[in-house]
Amino acid sequence: MSITRRLFGGTAIAAAMLAGSAVHAQDDMRIALVVKALGIGFFEAAAEGAEEAAAELGNVEIIYTGPTDTTAEGQIEVINSLIAQGVDAIAISANDPDAVSPALQRAMQRGITVISWDSGVNEEGRMMHLNPSSTPLIGNTIIKLAADHMPDGGQVAILSASATATNQNAWIAAAEEVLPNYEGIELVATVYGDDLSDKSYREAQGLMASYPDLKAIIAPTTVGILASCQAVSDAGKIGEINVTGLGLPSEMAGCVESGATESFAIWNPIDLGYSATMIAHALAAGTATAEPGAEIPTGRMGSVTLDDTNAAAMSDPFTYDASNIDQFKDIF
Amino acid sequence: MTNTARFIPDRLESPLERRLKSWETLLLAVAVGIFIVNSFTSPYFLNAWNLSDMTFNFTEKAMIAFAMALLIIAGEIDLSVASIIALASTAMGAAVQVGVGTPGLVLIGLGVGLICGAFNGFLVTKMGLPSIVVTIGTMSLFRGISYIVLGDQAYRGYPSDFSFFGQGYVFWVISFEFVLFAIIALLYFVILHKTNFGRAVYAIGNNAIGAEFSGIRVARVKFILFLLTGLMSGIAAICLTSRLASTRPSIAFGWELEIVTMVVLGGVSILGGSGSIPGVVIAAFVMGLVTFGLGLLNVPGIVMSIVIGLLLIGVIALPRLWEKWRA
Numbered sequence: 054m055s056i057t058r059r060l061f062g063g064t065a066i067a068a069a070m071l072a073g074s075a076v077h078a079q080d081d082m083r084i085a086l087v088v089k090a091l092g093i094g095f096f097e098a099a100a101e102g103a104e105e106a107a108a109e110l111g112n113v114e115i116i117y118t119g120p121t122d123t124t125a126e127g128q129i130e131v132i133n134s135l136i137a138q139g140v141d142a143i144a145i146s147a148n149d150p151d152a153v154s155p156a157l158q159r160a161m162q163r164g165i166t167v168i169s170w171d172s173g174v175n176e177e178g179r180m181m182h183l184n185p186s187s188t189p190l191i192g193n194t195i196i197k198l199a200a201d202h203m204p205d206g207g208q209v210a211i212l213s214a215s216a217t218a219t220n221q222n223a224w225i226a227a228a229e230e231v232l233p234n235y236e237g238i239e240l241v242a243t244v245y246g247d248d249l250s251d252k253s254y255r256e257a258q259g260l261m262a263s264y265p266d267l268k269a270i271i272a273p274t275t276v277g278i279l280a281s282c283q284a285v286s287d288a289g290k291i292g293e294i295n296v297t298g299l300g301l302p303s304e305m306a307g308c309v310e311s312g313a314t315e316s317f318a319i320w321n322p323i324d325l326g327y328s329a330t331m332i333a334h335a336l337a338a339g340t341a342t343a344e345p346g347a348e349i350p351t352g353r354m355g356s357v358t359l360d361d362t363n364a365a366a367m368s369d370p371f372t373y374d375a376s377n378i379d380q381f382k383d384i385f
Numbered sequence: 386m387t388n389t390a391r392f393i394p395d396r397l398e399s400p401l402e403r404r405l406k407s408w409e410t411l412l413l414a415v416a417v418g419i420f421i422v423n424s425f426t427s428p429y430f431l432n433a434w435n436l437s438d439m440t441f442n443f444t445e446k447a448m449i450a451f452a453m454a455l456l457i458i459a460g461e462i463d464l465s466v467a468s469i470i471a472l473a474s475t476a477m478g479a480a481v482q483v484g485v486g487t488p489g490l491v492l493i494g495l496g497v498g499l500i501c502g503a504f505n506g507f508l509v510t511k512m513g514l515p516s517i518v519v520t521i522g523t524m525s526l527f528r529g530i531s532y533i534v535l536g537d538q539a540y541r542g543y544p545s546d547f548s549f550f551g552q553g554y555v556f557w558v559i560s561f562e563f564v565l566f567a568i569i570a571l572l573y574f575v576i577l578h579k580t581n582f583g584r585a586v587y588a589i590g591n592n593a594i595g596a597e598f599s600g601i602r603v604a605r606v607k608f609i610l611f612l613l614t615g616l617m618s619g620i621a622a623i624c625l626t627s628r629l630a631s632t633r634p635s636i637a638f639g640w641e642l643e644i645v646t647m648v649v650l651g652g653v654s655i656l657g658g659s660g661s662i663p664g665v666v667i668a669a670f671v672m673g674l675v676t677f678g679l680g681l682l683n684v685p686g687i688v689m690s691i692v693i694g695l696l697l698i699g700v701i702a703l704p705r706l707w708e709k710w711r712a
Contacts, residue, residue: 091685091686091687092687116683118683118685119686120686121685121686121687121689121690122638122639122686124635124638124639125629125633125635125636126625126629126636126637126638127686129441129628129629130442130676130680131680131686133438133439133441133442133677133680134677134680134681134683136435136438137429137430137432137434137435137438137439137677137680137681138427138429138681138683139429149539149629149631149633150539151539151541151629151630151631152539152629152630152631152633152636154630154631155548155552155628155629155630
């Protein structure tokens with residue numbers, strides 16, 4: 054056996070093992086779900102949603118792919134290989150809104166439908182962007198989460214990130230706007246924990262001391278909600294004060310179990326992958342066009358409407374409580 | 386009675402035989418093999434545009450790999466190359482914000498590369514510090530400066546004619562980057578294999594003290610090699626920044642190891658003293674073909690890393706095992 058054949062053998066076996074996956078029916082629509090990096094629970098869940106949409110649509114093949122680490126260069130290599138394969142659509146959660154844009158523009162020039170979801174691409178680099186939610190929807194949700202468990206009304210307080218956090222400030226402003234819709238709910242204070250665990254914990258303690266009748270702490274930040282839950286548990290006020298807001302299921306499972314948190318919200322990655330696939334399919338099939346004001350159907354999620362920048366919001370943040378926390382706590 | 390007389394050749398292997406048994410021939414066979422396997426496993430592989438896209442996976446890294454090859458042959462190493470890209474790109478991005486045009490940006494990119502290379506070279510040759518320690522330090526230093534300047538921000542707004550370096554095509558599917566890669570390969574081939582300077586590089590790698598006593602100015606040669614590595618990083622920074630049309634401090638993260646892998650796969654001894662430019666050129670193609678071929682099959686990146694690792698070990702180990710069996 055010659056030396057070259059030995060070497061051939063190694064690579065040929067590796068390639069042959071992988072060859073099987075290349076076979077597919079030619080008439081299937083191929084939609085590539087490109088994520089920031091493989092092996093992240095949030096994106097694995099999104100891929101699950103994409104497969105669900107594919108099964109519902111029929112004749113759709115999902116290519117779930119992404120780089121090993123969260124770099125723009127890695128995503129560009131992935132995009133190049135997808136362009137080479139001539140996929141029908143690319144739905145990407147970008148590592149960098151600008152760096153991947155030239156590669157995606159090239160994809161569009163070659164007739165590929167390109168949308169971004171979760172983490173967007175600049176306007177030149179995609180046809181539309183799907184946000185998991187929107188400021189008004191989040192603002193409404195965080196108040197509703199508290200109000201749902203306060204049938205007689207009462208005092209609530211907000212524990213935010215830093216006073217200059219753009220996202221949180223916008224959400225709180227939106228929440229204050231819809232407050233009159235919830236009868237009997239009184240917002241007594243907004244404090245800032247700067248997204249530091251210890252500072253958030255002390256601010257939560259301060260709220261409990263200043264407002265003995267407080268019924269709920271709303272923390273629209275993953276650090277704040279966890280610290281508040283801890284503070285309420287440590288003060289022995291579980292059942293008196295409900296901690297809610299935006300949190301990660303993996304971190305919040307303990308709080309839901311102990312009862313300090315009745316329910317909380319965050320976007321649902323399964324729904325996000327599902328909706329992105331539905332939109333990519335509609336645009337690639339030509340049943341919808343990406344233009345300001347267009348309404349694109351998204352299967353069981355209803356539909357989305359594009360704004361002036363061709364961006365759209367999927368839905369209210371998804372609510373997690375004792376009934377579904379076990380299913381999601383391992384995902385993200 | 387058995388014949389115990391040993392066969393003693395009256396001459397060394399013929400030039401043709403030597404060439405056939407050389408590392409480059411072996412690598413070339415691997416490259417051709419991968420090319421054939423790729424053609425069979427993916428229906429999209431044999432397409433001029435796709436093959437052209439593939440070259441972007443390795444051209445920038447290969448430009449640096451040539452300079453790195455010389456450095457490693459001379460017994461030194463530069464692990465700060467990817468960080469030089471980050472710093473050069475950041476400097477160009479900052480210049481864009483104050484309205485510098487494309488020619489100025491190119492000069493800044495090359496200049497920052499040279500300065501970083503000179504800094505490494507100074508620490509190694511004048512201060513007498515080991516290059517692996519120095520460049521691990523400057524690896525953090527150069528990228529650290531980029532992080533301080535940019536934080537989680539990005540520079541964008543590069544002039545439209547700047548995009549030619551990373552996105553332009555010279556002729557049909559032949560990209561500017563690929564032409565640049567070919568020219569640089571040729572230049573390094575001449576430098577290493579056809580000049581006195583190239584002979585000095587080999588001499589230093591084999592025996593630095595002996596080279597010194599033979600009248601080779603070892604420190605100066607090494608300093609020039611660090612300058613060249615810096616300059617190549619500057620050129621790669623221009624191409625990559627142009628291709629991405631933006632700068633973030635994480636640009637080219639982790640490239641130094643891929644570049645060293647390319648050099649070692651190309652047959653350059655990591656201990657110094659031997660290696661060739663054609664070997665590095667073929668190694669660049671091998672790595673490009675493997676990652677692109679597996680990419681076409683949508684193989685996850687982590688599996689690609691495993692394949693590259695196995696390829697590296699396999700290509701290096703098999704000839705030695707073969708020698709052993711034959712003996």
